[in-house]
Amino acid sequence: QVQLQQSGPGLVKPSQTLSLACAISGDSVSSNRAAWNWIRQSPSRGLEWLGRTYYRSKWYYDYAVSVKSRISINPDTSKNQFSLHLNSVTPEDTAVYYCARDGGAAPDYFDYWGQGTLVTVSS
Protein backbone atom coordinates (compact mmCIF):
# COMPACT_ATOMS: atom_id res chain seq x y z
CA GLN A 1 0.00 0.00 0.00
CA VAL A 2 1.42 3.35 -1.03
CA GLN A 3 1.35 6.18 1.48
CA LEU A 4 2.40 9.80 1.07
CA GLN A 5 3.14 11.78 4.23
CA GLN A 6 3.49 15.54 3.91
CA SER A 7 5.46 17.81 6.21
CA GLY A 8 6.29 21.48 6.34
CA PRO A 9 5.25 24.80 7.86
CA GLY A 10 1.71 26.06 7.70
CA LEU A 11 2.64 29.74 7.77
CA VAL A 12 5.01 31.55 5.43
CA LYS A 13 5.74 35.26 5.22
CA PRO A 14 5.26 37.17 1.98
CA SER A 15 8.32 37.19 -0.31
CA GLN A 16 9.75 34.11 1.43
CA THR A 17 10.00 30.53 0.18
CA LEU A 18 7.34 27.92 0.77
CA SER A 19 8.89 24.47 1.29
CA LEU A 20 7.04 21.19 1.74
CA ALA A 21 8.21 17.58 1.70
CA CYS A 22 6.35 14.41 0.74
CA ALA A 23 7.71 11.16 2.18
CA ILE A 24 6.89 8.03 0.18
CA SER A 25 6.28 4.55 1.55
CA GLY A 26 5.30 1.55 -0.54
CA ASP A 27 6.97 2.89 -3.70
CA SER A 28 10.18 4.58 -4.77
CA VAL A 29 10.73 8.16 -5.86
CA SER A 30 13.08 6.61 -8.46
CA SER A 31 10.35 4.39 -9.89
CA ASN A 32 10.50 4.04 -13.67
CA ARG A 33 6.74 3.95 -13.80
CA ALA A 34 5.44 6.66 -11.43
CA ALA A 35 5.56 10.45 -11.45
CA TRP A 36 5.45 12.63 -8.36
CA ASN A 37 3.25 15.70 -8.39
CA TRP A 38 2.33 18.76 -6.37
CA ILE A 39 -1.21 20.14 -6.62
CA ARG A 40 -2.88 22.90 -4.63
CA GLN A 41 -6.45 23.90 -3.90
CA SER A 42 -7.82 27.28 -2.92
CA PRO A 43 -11.34 28.72 -2.86
CA SER A 44 -10.40 31.36 -5.43
CA ARG A 45 -8.42 29.18 -7.87
CA GLY A 46 -9.87 25.69 -7.34
CA LEU A 47 -7.50 22.83 -8.06
CA GLU A 48 -4.20 23.79 -9.68
CA TRP A 49 -1.46 21.44 -10.81
CA LEU A 50 1.96 22.88 -9.96
CA GLY A 51 4.41 20.40 -11.36
CA ARG A 52 6.01 16.97 -11.24
CA THR A 53 9.23 15.04 -11.25
CA TYR A 54 9.87 11.55 -12.53
CA TYR A 55 12.76 9.22 -13.30
CA ARG A 56 13.18 7.51 -16.65
CA SER A 57 16.92 6.75 -16.72
CA LYS A 58 17.37 10.40 -15.77
CA TRP A 59 15.31 12.92 -13.84
CA TYR A 60 12.64 14.97 -15.56
CA TYR A 61 10.77 18.02 -14.32
CA ASP A 62 7.60 19.67 -15.58
CA TYR A 63 6.21 22.88 -14.11
CA ALA A 64 2.97 24.80 -14.57
CA VAL A 65 3.32 27.96 -16.59
CA SER A 66 1.71 29.98 -13.80
CA VAL A 67 4.54 29.24 -11.34
CA LYS A 68 7.41 28.21 -13.60
CA SER A 69 9.67 31.10 -12.65
CA ARG A 70 9.26 30.44 -8.90
CA ILE A 71 9.07 26.69 -8.43
CA SER A 72 11.36 23.74 -8.04
CA ILE A 73 10.48 20.13 -7.24
CA ASN A 74 13.36 18.03 -5.98
CA PRO A 75 13.62 14.28 -5.48
CA ASP A 76 15.63 12.96 -2.54
CA THR A 77 16.52 9.33 -3.10
CA SER A 78 18.26 8.97 0.27
CA LYS A 79 15.01 9.79 2.10
CA ASN A 80 12.66 8.45 -0.59
CA GLN A 81 10.78 11.72 -0.76
CA PHE A 82 10.29 14.73 -2.96
CA SER A 83 9.93 18.36 -2.05
CA LEU A 84 8.26 21.52 -3.29
CA HIS A 85 9.93 24.91 -3.12
CA LEU A 86 7.96 27.96 -4.18
CA ASN A 87 9.75 31.27 -3.77
CA SER A 88 8.61 34.89 -3.63
CA VAL A 89 5.22 33.88 -2.25
CA THR A 90 2.28 36.26 -1.95
CA PRO A 91 -1.10 35.87 -0.22
CA GLU A 92 -2.35 34.46 -3.56
CA ASP A 93 -0.28 31.35 -2.80
CA THR A 94 -2.36 30.60 0.28
CA ALA A 95 -3.86 27.17 -0.40
CA VAL A 96 -4.03 23.55 0.67
CA TYR A 97 -1.07 21.82 -0.94
CA TYR A 98 -1.18 18.14 -1.88
CA CYS A 99 1.46 15.76 -3.12
CA ALA A 100 0.16 13.03 -5.40
CA ARG A 101 1.46 9.99 -7.24
CA ASP A 102 0.73 9.37 -10.87
CA GLY A 103 0.95 5.60 -10.73
CA GLY A 104 1.46 5.20 -14.45
CA ALA A 105 -1.42 2.79 -15.05
CA ALA A 106 -2.76 5.39 -17.50
CA PRO A 107 -1.93 9.02 -18.33
CA ASP A 108 -2.25 11.23 -15.22
CA TYR A 109 -3.46 8.38 -13.04
CA PHE A 110 -3.37 10.19 -9.69
CA ASP A 111 -4.03 7.23 -7.44
CA TYR A 112 -2.44 8.21 -4.13
CA TRP A 113 -2.44 11.57 -2.39
CA GLY A 114 -0.89 13.10 0.66
CA GLN A 115 -3.06 14.34 3.49
CA GLY A 116 -2.82 17.98 2.41
CA THR A 117 -1.11 20.91 4.12
CA LEU A 118 -2.81 24.26 4.58
CA VAL A 119 -0.20 26.93 3.90
CA THR A 120 -1.10 30.51 4.74
CA VAL A 121 1.00 33.35 3.38
CA SER A 122 0.80 36.20 5.85
CA SER A 123 3.05 38.52 7.77
Add this chain to the structure above:
Amino acid sequence: QSVLTQPPSASGTPGQRVSISCSGSSSNIGSSTVNWFQHLPETAPKLLIYLTNQRPSGVPDRFSGSKSGTSASLAINGLQSEDEADYYCAAWDVSLHDYVFGTGTKVTVL
Protein backbone atom coordinates in the same frame (compact mmCIF):
# COMPACT_ATOMS: atom_id res chain seq x y z
CA GLN B 1 -7.68 31.26 -14.74
CA SER B 2 -8.78 27.73 -15.65
CA VAL B 3 -9.02 26.79 -19.31
CA LEU B 4 -11.66 24.13 -18.61
CA THR B 5 -15.11 25.51 -17.83
CA GLN B 6 -17.69 23.75 -15.66
CA PRO B 7 -21.03 24.91 -14.28
CA PRO B 8 -20.57 26.12 -10.69
CA SER B 9 -23.35 23.96 -9.32
CA ALA B 10 -25.63 21.02 -10.03
CA SER B 11 -28.25 19.33 -7.89
CA GLY B 12 -30.70 16.49 -7.77
CA THR B 13 -32.79 14.35 -5.48
CA PRO B 14 -31.69 10.87 -4.43
CA GLY B 15 -32.01 8.43 -7.30
CA GLN B 16 -31.95 11.11 -10.00
CA ARG B 17 -29.39 11.45 -12.77
CA VAL B 18 -27.05 14.42 -12.67
CA SER B 19 -24.74 15.43 -15.52
CA ILE B 20 -21.78 17.82 -15.31
CA SER B 21 -20.24 19.38 -18.39
CA CYS B 22 -16.62 20.37 -18.96
CA SER B 23 -15.84 22.65 -21.88
CA GLY B 24 -12.31 22.97 -23.21
CA SER B 25 -10.48 23.41 -26.49
CA SER B 26 -8.59 21.54 -29.16
CA SER B 27 -5.36 21.79 -27.16
CA ASN B 28 -6.72 19.99 -24.09
CA ILE B 29 -9.93 17.95 -24.23
CA GLY B 30 -9.76 17.84 -28.01
CA SER B 31 -6.38 16.12 -27.95
CA SER B 32 -6.14 14.42 -24.54
CA THR B 33 -8.01 11.99 -22.38
CA VAL B 34 -10.06 13.44 -19.54
CA ASN B 35 -9.98 12.66 -15.83
CA TRP B 36 -12.62 13.46 -13.24
CA PHE B 37 -11.96 13.96 -9.54
CA GLN B 38 -14.30 14.00 -6.57
CA HIS B 39 -13.31 16.34 -3.74
CA LEU B 40 -14.97 16.05 -0.36
CA PRO B 41 -14.27 18.64 2.37
CA GLU B 42 -11.21 17.97 4.51
CA THR B 43 -10.05 15.13 2.27
CA ALA B 44 -7.71 14.74 -0.68
CA PRO B 45 -9.26 14.65 -4.16
CA LYS B 46 -10.14 11.20 -5.42
CA LEU B 47 -9.70 9.96 -8.99
CA LEU B 48 -13.17 9.08 -10.20
CA ILE B 49 -12.74 8.63 -13.96
CA TYR B 50 -9.58 8.21 -16.02
CA LEU B 51 -8.95 7.80 -19.74
CA THR B 52 -12.23 9.74 -20.28
CA ASN B 53 -14.55 6.84 -19.40
CA GLN B 54 -12.74 4.33 -17.18
CA ARG B 55 -13.41 3.82 -13.48
CA PRO B 56 -10.63 2.91 -11.05
CA SER B 57 -11.26 -0.13 -8.93
CA GLY B 58 -13.73 0.66 -6.16
CA VAL B 59 -15.56 3.52 -7.91
CA PRO B 60 -19.28 2.69 -8.22
CA ASP B 61 -20.60 2.11 -11.72
CA ARG B 62 -23.17 4.88 -11.27
CA PHE B 63 -20.35 7.24 -12.26
CA SER B 64 -19.61 7.43 -15.98
CA GLY B 65 -17.62 9.71 -18.25
CA SER B 66 -17.77 10.65 -21.91
CA LYS B 67 -16.29 13.09 -24.39
CA SER B 68 -17.31 14.67 -27.66
CA GLY B 69 -14.94 17.00 -29.48
CA THR B 70 -13.73 19.63 -27.02
CA SER B 71 -16.29 18.88 -24.30
CA ALA B 72 -16.55 16.15 -21.71
CA SER B 73 -19.25 15.05 -19.30
CA LEU B 74 -19.57 13.24 -16.02
CA ALA B 75 -22.86 11.53 -15.24
CA ILE B 76 -24.02 10.29 -11.88
CA ASN B 77 -26.87 7.81 -12.26
CA GLY B 78 -28.88 7.12 -9.14
CA LEU B 79 -27.60 10.05 -7.08
CA GLN B 80 -26.83 9.22 -3.46
CA SER B 81 -26.34 11.49 -0.45
CA GLU B 82 -22.65 10.57 -0.23
CA ASP B 83 -22.16 11.97 -3.75
CA GLU B 84 -22.49 15.51 -2.40
CA ALA B 85 -19.05 16.93 -3.21
CA ASP B 86 -17.08 19.11 -5.61
CA TYR B 87 -16.24 17.56 -8.97
CA TYR B 88 -13.39 18.60 -11.25
CA CYS B 89 -12.53 17.62 -14.78
CA ALA B 90 -8.89 17.67 -15.85
CA ALA B 91 -6.79 17.11 -18.95
CA TRP B 92 -3.30 17.67 -20.26
CA ASP B 93 -3.03 20.82 -22.35
CA VAL B 94 -0.55 20.23 -25.17
CA SER B 95 -0.13 23.93 -25.92
CA LEU B 96 0.49 25.06 -22.34
CA HIS B 97 2.31 21.82 -21.46
CA ASP B 98 0.28 21.97 -18.26
CA TYR B 99 -2.13 19.61 -16.57
CA VAL B 100 -5.25 21.78 -16.28
CA PHE B 101 -8.24 21.39 -14.00
CA GLY B 102 -11.76 22.58 -14.58
CA THR B 103 -13.39 25.33 -12.54
CA GLY B 104 -15.23 22.77 -10.44
CA THR B 105 -18.89 21.91 -9.90
CA LYS B 106 -20.53 21.60 -6.51
CA VAL B 107 -23.10 18.82 -6.50
CA THR B 108 -25.88 19.11 -3.93
CA VAL B 109 -28.22 16.27 -3.06
CA LEU B 110 -31.60 17.81 -2.26
